Amino acid sequence: xxxxxxxxxxxxxxxxxxxxxxxxxxxxxxxxxxxxxxxxxxxxxxxxxxxxxxxxxxxxxxxxxxxxxxxxxxxxxxxxxxxxxxxxxxxxxxxxxxxxxxxxxxxxxxxxxxxxxxxxxxxxxxxxxxxxxxxxxxxxxxxxxxxxxxxxxxxxxxxxxxxxxxxxxxxxxxxxxxxxxxxxxxxxxxxxxxxxxxxxxxxxxxxxxxxxxxxxxxxxxxxxxxxxxxxxxxxxxxxxxxxxxxxxxxxxxxxxxxxxxxxxxxxxxxxxxxxxxxxxxxxxxxxxxxxxxxxxxxxxxxxxxxxxxxxxxxxxxxxxxxxxxxxxxxxxxxxxxxxxxxxxxxxxxxxxxxxxxxxxxxxxxxxxxxxxxxxxxxxxxxxxxxxxxxxxxxxxxxxxxxxxxx
Amino acid sequence: xxxxxxxxxxxxxxxxxxxxxxxxxxxxxxxxxxxxxxxxxxxxxxxxxxxxxxxxxxxxxxxxxxxxxxxxxxxxxxxxxxxxxxxxxxxxxxxxxxxxxxxxxxxxxxxxxxxxxxxxxxxxxxxxxxxxxxxxxxxxxxxxxxxxxxxxxxxxxxxxxxxxxxxxxxxxxxxxxxxxxxxxxxxxxxxxxxxxxxxxxxxxxxxxxxxxxxxxxxxxxxxxxxxxxxxxxxxxxxxxxxxxxxxxxxxxxxxxxxxxxxxxxxxxxxxxxxxxxxxxxxxxxxxxxxxxxxxxxxxxxxxxxxxxxxxxxxxxxxxxxxxxx
Numbered sequence: 001x002x003x004x005x006x007x008x009x010x011x012x013x014x015x016x017x018x019x020x021x022x023x024x025x026x027x028x029x030x031x032x033x034x035x036x037x038x039x040x041x042x043x044x045x046x047x048x049x050x051x052x053x054x055x056x057x058x059x060x061x062x063x064x065x066x067x068x069x070x071x072x073x074x075x076x077x078x079x080x081x082x083x084x085x086x087x088x089x090x091x092x093x094x095x096x097x098x099x100x101x102x103x104x105x106x107x108x109x110x111x112x113x114x115x116x117x118x119x120x121x122x123x124x125x126x127x128x129x130x131x132x133x134x135x136x137x138x139x140x141x142x143x144x145x146x147x148x149x150x151x152x153x154x155x156x157x158x159x160x161x162x163x164x165x166x167x168x169x170x171x172x173x174x175x176x177x178x179x180x181x182x183x184x185x186x187x188x189x190x191x192x193x194x195x196x197x198x199x200x201x202x203x204x205x206x207x208x209x210x211x212x213x214x215x216x217x218x219x220x221x222x223x224x225x226x227x228x229x230x231x232x233x234x235x236x237x238x239x240x241x242x243x244x245x246x247x248x249x250x251x252x253x254x255x256x257x258x259x260x261x262x263x264x265x266x267x268x269x270x271x272x273x274x275x276x277x278x279x280x281x282x283x284x285x286x287x288x289x290x291x292x293x294x295x296x297x298x299x300x301x302x303x304x305x306x307x308x309x310x311x312x313x314x315x316x317x318x319x320x321x322x323x324x325x326x327x328x329x330x331x332x333x334x335x336x337x338x339x340x341x342x343x344x345x346x347x348x349x350x351x352x353x354x355x356x357x358x359x360x361x362x363x364x365x366x367x368x369x370x371x372x373x374x375x376x377x378x379x380x381x382x383x384x385x386x387x388x389x390x391x392x393x394x395x396x397x398x399x400x401x402x403x404x405x406x
Numbered sequence: 407x408x409x410x411x412x413x414x415x416x417x418x419x420x421x422x423x424x425x426x427x428x429x430x431x432x433x434x435x436x437x438x439x440x441x442x443x444x445x446x447x448x449x450x451x452x453x454x455x456x457x458x459x460x461x462x463x464x465x466x467x468x469x470x471x472x473x474x475x476x477x478x479x480x481x482x483x484x485x486x487x488x489x490x491x492x493x494x495x496x497x498x499x500x501x502x503x504x505x506x507x508x509x510x511x512x513x514x515x516x517x518x519x520x521x522x523x524x525x526x527x528x529x530x531x532x533x534x535x536x537x538x539x540x541x542x543x544x545x546x547x548x549x550x551x552x553x554x555x556x557x558x559x560x561x562x563x564x565x566x567x568x569x570x571x572x573x574x575x576x577x578x579x580x581x582x583x584x585x586x587x588x589x590x591x592x593x594x595x596x597x598x599x600x601x602x603x604x605x606x607x608x609x610x611x612x613x614x615x616x617x618x619x620x621x622x623x624x625x626x627x628x629x630x631x632x633x634x635x636x637x638x639x640x641x642x643x644x645x646x647x648x649x650x651x652x653x654x655x656x657x658x659x660x661x662x663x664x665x666x667x668x669x670x671x672x673x674x675x676x677x678x679x680x681x682x683x684x685x686x687x688x689x690x691x692x693x694x695x696x697x698x699x700x701x702x703x704x705x706x707x708x709x710x711x712x713x714x715x716x717x718x719x720x721x722x723x724x725x726x727x728x729x730x731x
Contacts, residue, residue, distance in 0.1 A: 124662070124692055124693040124694055125689050125691070125692045125693075126662050126690060126691050126692055126693045127693060129690045145693075145694065145730075146730060149694075151662075151693050151694065152662050152693040
């Protein structure tokens with residue numbers, strides 16, 4: 001029984017293959033495992049090995065282009081069989097796609113892991129550092145140093161290979177990669193912090209609207225008195241001021257779960273989320289409840305400035321007991337989102353942009369400046385009723401800011 | 407420029423300094439009229455400066471160093487001629503307790519004192535005349551250590567050592583003192599600052615730090631390796647205290663490989679200290695383990711055959727380098 005020489009499927013490509021070269025002549029003896037045929041597709045050459053020893057009978061000539069699955073040749077066990085084949089099936093293009101349901105898979109050129117699980121990789125310190133900096137997987141590298149140690153030269157070669165690969169877009173799991181952003185530094189910290197927050201606590205978000213009519217007026221007044229006050233008051237300043245007062249009356253909202261205890265904090269330290277180029281950072285207004293509005297305003301301004309310049313000290317970004325993320329300035333209109341708690345705090349308040357909306361007041365449809373809010377809380381600590389009560393008090397104070405005088 | 411031997415370089419340095427500064431005197435054994443230093447490096451100085459300034463003593467290391475310390479503390483600038491560094495144990499108290507006087511008196515006194523001593527094997531002079539006590543001396547705080555490899559370095563560094571206001575030990579390798587080979591030095595006066603290494607040969611693949619006589623063996627090995635296409639940088643620290651760490655680290659940053667060649671038992675050696683510094687401060691630049699080419703941890707054999715085996719040589723260095731390439 002003659003053995004077929006099939007045109008293989010190379011990786012993901014379905015394009016036809018070109019026969020480049022037969023490594024043996026018609027009728028010649030070939031050995032199993034030796035290369036019998038060279039084919040080419042989309043500029044990739046591939047060697048086909050003989051699957052059996054025997055006499056070669058060529059069906060498709062060099063230079064011809066044939067689909068995957070074509071039988072390009074046959075290997076006969078004996079001279080007699082060869083002669084019979086030469087009579088029965090002379091050289092011609094025979095498409096056997098119907099017969100061959102699937103082309104034989106070619107051994108994939110998957111990255112070969114050189115190191116067994118748990119085995120120590122011999123690598124020099126400088127090579128390890130370079131590999132880390134260039135995000136090179138050292139388990140796939142064969143070291144050329146003494147005793148197979150991976151040395152600087154090996155990593156250098158890998159870096160160069162990577163650079164060449166980057167010129168032509170690389171492919172990952174069948175998709176072409178446009179560019180790669182290393183997940184490290186601030187990005188990595190944010191990623192881990194956010195994921196951890198969601199995985200260790202029971203977060204849910206209550207959302208609603210606040211009528212900002214009075215707050216808008218109040219702020220306009222404050223802005224018009226900027227020179228008298230000595231600061232240009234922002235909505236963020238006003239929110240920090242208001243929340244600080246309300247947290248004093250709702251200590252459970254100003255708490256943290258630490259081990260098997262809920263610690264209610266005496267200090268009211270309000271983190272203010274600031275978007276920066278690399279991501280997000282939350283500097284903290286310490287003892288916000290003891291500060292005047294002007295002091296809060298000055299503190300926030302300084303912290304935001306430092307955040308943008310990357311000059312915040314560790315002390316300025318730790319110790320928060322509650323976080324405010326005011327997304328109003330980012331625009332986007334009337335919308336809601338589920339903000340994520342900044343651990344180990346128990347709640348975070350997000351505020352959206354103030355948008356004119358139609359609302360009903362005293363049986364009439366009227367236009368009012370409406371601000372959406374999103375209050376995410378940790379249900380391990382704060383229950384629905386407490387959250388509702390807290391947000392009711394926030395809403396009341398922001399809708400009737402005169403109450404802050406009492 | 408002129409050609410000068412290592413021995414002559416030492417003679418010139420002391421002569422020039424004694425001429426310049428009358429507070430300088432030498433005190434020690436066999437330095438007077440008859441010997442002029444046991445290897446002749448002080449020849450002519452007794453005739454020139456007399457017995458007051460070239461003071462010959464009995465065999466009395468404690469008195470030599472103790473007297474020098476007293477003189478230094480009271481305004482003189484002595485050169486204590488200790489003969490062999492192997493004899494330093496005799497004046498151990500002076501060395502490890504009294505030299506630190508300035509520190510102990512809160513800086514109220516200074517101690518401008520130079521100790522000179524022979525070091526090294528190669529003359530089949532047996533264990534008690536052949537040691538390089540670099541590691542041992544480096545562990546004594548408050549003592550600067552100079553170990554020059556060439557005549558040029560010897561002269562420039564000895565002048566700086568004599569002018570230094572703190573105790574310095576100046577170590578002269580016997581093989582170099584007896585060598586007829588010369589180096590070029592300027593006709594005019596020059597000094598070399600303490601604490602500045604010298605790159606004796608530039609290279610890109612392996613940094614070899616070699617001390618004293620070993621510098622010459624490292625250079626010879628570097629020539630041989632060059633033929634095989636391996637590029638060696640040879641650094642001579644010249645002074646072990648203060649040590650020019652930066653020069654060594656800068657070189658390792660370039661080559662990624664460090665071998666230290668040091669003629670003393672490996673354990674507790676200067677080579678160990680240099681290796682530790684690089685491991686600690688330049689770990690991320692290392693591309694291979696640090697190698698120390700040192701002597702075995704044994705006393706130095708008297709037998710010339712065994713002594714040759716004991717001393718690190720070119721072949722030992724080449725073998726170590728091949729292990730990390």
